[in-house]
Amino acid sequence: MKLYNPTSSTSPVTSSVTFAGLIEKIEILRSTLRWSSRLERPEIEKLLKQATTLRDEVMGLSHKERFVAAASATGEAEVAEVEPVEMSSRERRQALMERSFIFEGTFGDNPKLLEALEIAEKASPTDLPVLIDGESGTGKELMAKVIHANGSRTDKPFISVNCGAIPDSLLESELFGHKKGAFTGAANDRRGKFESAHTGTIFLDEIGELPLTGQVKLLRVLEAHEIQRVGSDEVIAVDTRIVAATNKDLRKMSEEGTFREDLFYRLSVIHVTLPALRERRDEIPLLVSYFGDEAAGMLKRRPIKLTPRLRDFLLHYGYPGNIRELRNLMYRLSCLAGDTADFVHLPQDIRPKPAGLQAATGGTALPGKAIVTDIGTAPSLSEAKRAASDEAERAFLERGLQEVGGTVAELARRFDMNRSHVQMLLKKHGIHSKDFRNNSRQVEGK
Numbered sequence: 466m467k468l469y470n471p472t473s474s475t476s477p478v479t480s481s482v483t484f485a486g487l488i489e490k491i492e493i494l495r496s497t498l499r500w501s502s503r504l505e506r507p508e509i510e511k512l513l514k515q516a517t518t519l520r521d522e523v524m525g526l527s528h529k530e531r532f533v534a535a536a537s538a539t540g541e542a543e544v545a546e547v548e549p550v551e552m553s554s555r556e557r558r559q560a561l562m563e564r565s566f567i568f569e570g571t572f573g574d575n576p577k578l579l580e581a582l583e584i585a586e587k588a589s590p591t592d593l594p595v596l597i598d599g600e601s602g603t604g605k606e607l608m609a610k611v612i613h614a615n616g617s618r619t620d621k622p623f624i625s626v627n628c629g630a631i632p633d634s635l636l637e638s639e640l641f642g643h644k645k646g647a648f649t650g651a652a653n654d655r656r657g658k659f660e661s662a663h664t665g666t667i668f669l670d671e672i673g674e675l676p677l678t679g680q681v682k683l684l685r686v687l688e689a690h691e692i693q694r695v696g697s698d699e700v701i702a703v704d705t706r707i708v709a710a711t712n713k714d715l716r717k718m719s720e721e722g723t724f725r726e727d728l729f730y731r732l733s734v735i736h737v738t739l740p741a742l743r744e745r746r747d748e749i750p751l752l753v754s755y756f757g758d759e760a761a762g763m764l765k766r767r768p769i770k771l772t773p774r775l776r777d778f779l780l781h782y783g784y785p786g787n788i789r790e791l792r793n794l795m796y797r798l799s800c801l802a803g804d805t806a807d808f809v810h811l812p813q814d815i816r817p818k819p820a821g822l823q824a825a826t827g828g829t830a831l832p833g834k835a836i837v838t839d840i841g842t843a844p845s846l847s848e849a850k851r852a853a854s855d856e857a858e859r860a861f862l863e864r865g866l867q868e869v870g871g872t873v874a875e876l877a878r879r880f881d882m883n884r885s886h887v888q889m890l891l892k893k894h895g896i897h898s899k900d901f902r903n904n905s906r907q908v909e910g911k
């Protein structure tokens with residue numbers, strides 16, 4: 466009888482052993498057993514030996530190797546399907562927590578944000594310079610604090626310097642300090658930010674605003690780890706970890722000659738990019754409720770409710786100011802609204818246009834490049850008509866309430882309507898007349 470004849474039955478487990486190869490060997494072995502009518506003792510012995518070898522080979526492959534090998538044997542299309550090592554965002558965040566990562570209040574599960582946090586985790590214990598870029602309000606300063614908090618300098622100073630806010634003439638003194646009498650107004654010796662950040666971290670915010678003269682001096686600190694106070698010959702060694710941030714494209718600036726290329730490379734040994742909020746829209750609902758609760762706690766009030774249309778607006782708005790803008794909006798709404806916030810509590814420059822215009826455009830063109838299409842997306846003509854009519858009714862009531870300073874009786878008089886009918890309409894739209902009493906003028910900026 467023909468028996469399975471393994472080529473590697475006596476050889477030790479090697480890296481050439483593949484999962485697919487082993488499966489094949491097992492299948493041959495099984496088929497040998499299935500088709501044999503009768504086995505003699507030596508054959509049984511031989512098969513047992515082969516089975517043992519196979520088991521050892523299987524055990525010799527790590528769990529991961531088995532998947533990688535199986536996936537590559539079955540083609541690229543299946544690689545995506547059998548990627549068990551790929552963790553979900555939630556698992557990645559959980560894994561960071563289990564490794565005692567300090568988030569410093571950084572919120573969110575977006576893959577791009579998690580990637581930034583994972584880079585921060587690896588960079589933190591080193592003293593390598595980190596460059597953080599991202600649009601305004603994406604959390605660059607928060608990320609710098611995360612890096613500081615997760616490193617060995619955590620109980621040492623974290624000194625923040627806004628390079629864009631220091632006049633050119635004071636820059637050197639601000640960063641490196643000065644000696645008494647170094648210039649007019651230098652009444653005393655003064656240490657600069659680098660000395661203050663000694664043994665800790667210096668956060669150079671808006672580094673793209675640093676003038677070229679300042680860039681040369683910063684480069685010297687990065688190279689020699691020493692500074693000189695303005696007007697002094699004494700060289701002072703500084704041990705400071707540098708984290709810089711910018712919302713500019715430094716690479717482009719260095720190509721254009723407005724930022725030193727050598728400084729760019731020195732600063733960006735580790736480069737972290739933070740995603741804009743519009744690239745992580747899935748997190749807006751969570752952030753709205755998170756900052757709503759935070760604002761309520763700070764303002765010592767109950768968390769505000771949102772009318773459906775305001776919620777819809779907040780979910781679709783473009784947020785050019787990113788998380789900072791969303792946070793500020795929630796604080797503003799929590800401060801201005803009574804129980805329930807609505808369009809009227811939004812800053813005027815981002816407030817959607819009145820209903821008439823919405824109907825004309827099939828949706829509301831919102832500043833920040835978002836579109837609300839409650840009418841435009843209505844499933845039928847009658848639904849669209851009802852939505853448009855509701856919007857018009859609501860806008861009419863709100864405008865009226867604003868004009869009469871929130872007095873329902875006065876509104877009813879103006880509209881020549883029964884007061885209880887007006888009240889019923891206000892209730893239908895979730896409009897609270899008291900919201901228009903104290904704040905209406907202020908909100909309108911009148």
Ligand SMILES: Nc1ncnc2c1ncn2[C@@H]1O[C@H](COP(=O)(O)OP(=O)(O)OP(=O)(O)O)[C@@H](O)[C@H]1O
Pocket residue numbers: 570571572573599600601602603604605606607608712788789792
């Ligand atoms: N992922 C996040 N989770 C929670 N809060 C965040 C997050 N990112 C930013 N914030 C909050 O948003 C606000 C703005 O963040 P930060 O000041 O770090 O932004 P920035 O990128 O430095 O902005 P700018 O470029 O305007 O200086 C802060 O209140 C910060 O706490």
Ligand SMILES: [Mg+2]
Pocket residue numbers: 605606670
């Ligand atoms: Mg900042």
